[in-house]
Amino acid sequence: MILGQFIILGAALFSLGVYGVLTRRNAVLVLLSVELMLAAVNINFVAFDTYARDVTAGGQIFSLFVIAVGAAEVGIGLAIVLLIFRNRESANVDELDLMKL
């Protein structure tokens, strides 16, 4: 098995996610970018697990935990975005600047 390609795929997806979090204005798209980062983490875990033939399957189990916790986080995130959209009629992250230094 060729591990290098998986690491590069994971790193590329992760970087894409970071880029999305930093540049996207819409809060929902920021959430999606975070999901991209978590997907990169899962690819890493599963690839390393398979490569090392981990008898306890630690990496695969970890990736299941990541998926479950990630889903819970998106639930919380969408609740907050919905709350903000109700109050301001917009989910634009840039407009949230009531408090500064």
Next chain:
Amino acid sequence: MIDYHALAPELILAGTVMAVLIVDMLPVRKHWTAVVGLLGLFATVVPILTLGFCESLDFCDYSGSREMFGGSYVIDAFSLALKGLFIGSAFVAVLLSVGYLESNRFWQGEFYFLMLASVLGALVMASSRDLVTMFVGLELVTGPTFLMAGWRKGEARSNEAALKFFIIGVLSAAVLLFGMSLVYGVTGELTFTGIRAGSVGVLDGDLSGLFIIGVLFTILGFAFKVSAVPFHFWTPDTYEGAPTPVTAYLSVISKTAGFVGLLAICYLAFGEVTTLWGTGLWVLAALSMTVGNLIALRQTNVVRLLGYSSIAQGGFILVPFGAAIAADVTGSDLEEAFFATVTYLVIYAFMNLGAFGVVIAVGNRLRSAEIKDWAGLFSYAPGLATMLGLFFFSLAGIPPLAGWFAKFVMFRSVLASGSGWAGALAVVAAVNSVIAFYYYSKVVVSAFMEKVPDGVPVAEIREQRTAPSLQFALVLTTIGVVVIGFYPTLISGLAEAAKTFASGF
């Protein structure tokens, strides 16, 4: 076989979390949910005590540390001391919330449910000794706090606080996970002991690059949680916008949990590669103290000031380890550093919760947390003003209040390690203590000596009573700050337990 005695604190707290939800459904007044939560927290203390004093009890047949689930979950003196700290702080945090939630008509049952679930996560973090458990514990601590930060639903600032906190929180969690995945990939292990064994000599191998990125990302993830500079940007905004009891919770319990995770992972998992992260801790400590204090100087809002002050205090908490690493202290010599950090965390919990208690009580009367509106507080609310003075001077480290002892053991541990870099950090810390004294005393001076500004309804405020639960919380924290200041040996038993952790290296 599962050791139910060792897991009893977590099980009781999990039961309490469910009980709070059930009571919330019953047709009774909502403040009963808080009563149930407080009783549950009280019940949680019992197994912590029986585990801690196991040797002198008849029915308890074990002594030393108990390992469960293949070494993933460990109950030792260190984790028990921290669990006691978490439960005690959570008790005060619930007391701070009761009056606030009732008088502002916020949802109550769900709030205590979320807060106690978050405390459960902190308990798990104190015991977890592998990456999966640590991650799940960390997410259980932070997940509910995102929602609690936005509890004032109609308030734009609270919404903003919640979203900023959430985005930074999930971003840091993703960074942390990416780091963990690389560490797992290089060492092939998830338990801390396994990672430590697997990382011997890895820096000279082919995979050193991956491992370095993994370690740095993991530590960076925790640095966000403890809001160390330069990863602190969310802190002041979230602290200001969130309801004040939530801010108190974030600045004490969630932050302490972050420190516990950071220490456990640094020393137990990355103990072989101290060169990688040692300088990092030194820099984080120095930057957090300096930047936190300098920006705090120009704050006009008390909550924001306490936000920056908690960033600076976080720097002070990191000092013993930054110095120990710089002086290349290892093994059981680290006892002093662990002792200093745990002592600081305990005292910090008392004085910060107390300070926020005063902010809640005064904010409830004045409807403002601006320092200029607090002028002349002593003339119409002398009790609160005195407590404000007590907690703020304790935070500044003035003897004989508890804060001086925290600073004293911190400096003692730094000087004990005795190297040039450790000395330099001590100098930075000393300069910062002076800067901090300026802005803490500025608030106190304004409250005691300046004239009451126009438009403050003094007569009305004199009539108002502080909620009984808040009074109780203030009395508890005041006693703590004063008594620990005079008799520091009271908590040294707790901090002594931390030394056992160091002897493991």
